Amino acid sequence: MVLTIAGGASFAVMAPEKQSRPNFAITPKFKRTQVFSEVKKLAYDDRMAEGLRERKKRQTRQYISDVATGLFLEKGFDAVTIAEIAAASDVSVNTVYNYFPAKEDLFFDRSEGVVDRLARYVRGRDGGESAAAAVLRELRAEVEAVSPRLGLMEGYDRFMTVVHGAHTLRSRLWYIQQESQANLRQALGEETGAEDGDDMPELVAGQICWVHSTLMAWIGREMVKGRAPAEVSREALVLLDDMEGLLSEGVLNYAVRGDA
Incomplete structure (x- = not known):
């Protein structure tokens, strides 16, 4: 072949x-x-x-x-x-x-690592660091490194073209995103000791996943245009800054690790 x-x-x-x-x-x-x-x-x-x-x-x-x-x-x-x-x-x-x-x-044979990624970022956050800050830090590091993990690589346009051309793949991608949010919600609940009925882990998980999914979708669209990974990386950093500016203090200061 x-x-x-x-x-x-x-x-x-x-x-x-x-x-x-x-x-x-x-x-x-x-x-x-x-x-x-x-x-x-x-x-x-x-x-x-x-x-x-x-x-x-x-x-x-x-x-x-x-x-x-x-x-x-x-x-x-x-x-x-x-x-x-x-x-x-x-x-x-x-x-x-x-x-x-x-x-x-x-x-999507490696989706297990993808659905656990945001939860791992939160569980591994530094002392004095919030959940959102940890995720933003990790994403910035990946973008700055022009990481293939985020699709910043030559040939990724072909990969995304296949996804866009198949309804079942788009549906599976949505399902993976839902799994990722569910895992993040669980991690936030455990890390904060949230009680049953507390909606904050769900709400904050939704906001953090919005940042991640928006970043990934934007990178995918730009790479499909045939742009250079390094160029897309520079603009993705600006996008992350813009999204952080839209997050409320309640999200940015949620689940701060106390052992600073």
């Missing part, structure tokens, strides 16, 4: 020789999916020590996902079938479903 992405580069994945032992050898053309594989790995890379069996299962899962991502980028999400992904990965259809119960899981 060969795909040409922005900049004219072509990439391909070598099929495994045996179904039980994927060949992960990389050719110069592999980067069509390697780029997006790296973004997914950045979403969560906190794996604990694993045994040989678990490692092989993870590698097989990642291989199938990489092959599927390449096909989605080449043909569009709706045009690719599970049978086609299985054939290209040299595995059975049942094997694909064993690793990915839904087709959308192949595209």
Whole structure:
């Protein structure tokens, strides 16, 4: 399989020789999916020590996902079938479903790290720092670093074009955002000792998630225009400042860690 992405580069994945032992050898053309594989790995890379069996299962899962991502980028999400992904990965259809119960899981295969991210920022905030301040600090650091985690990378326009072209992917993205807000709400409630019936964790979580989702949507739109990541990064910092200015003191001073 060969795909040409922005900049004219072509990439391909070598099929495994045996179904039980994927060949992960990389050719110069592999980067069509390697780029997006790296973004997914950045979403969560906190794996604990694993045994040989678990490692092989993870590698097989990642291989199938990489092959599927390449096909989605080449043909569009709706045009690719599970049978086609299985054939290209040299595995059975049942094997694909064993690793990915839904087709959308192949595209958003690292969503677990995404839905926990804001909650992790809050739980890891510094002494004297509020929940919102911690999230803003982390987001600014990512933007300043021109991080692929936020979509600030060459080729991200192709990734977002696939999302925009498939209703089911847009729906799944919305669901991921809802999970992220629910996890953040729980973290805020636990960190502040909020009692049942206290709406503040929900309200503050909504405001913080608004900042995050607005930033991500804006970056996605700008990258689809073909703009340079560094240029988008500079303007994203201004956007973050503007959004912080719109947040109330109640949000900015909520859940301040007391061990400053």
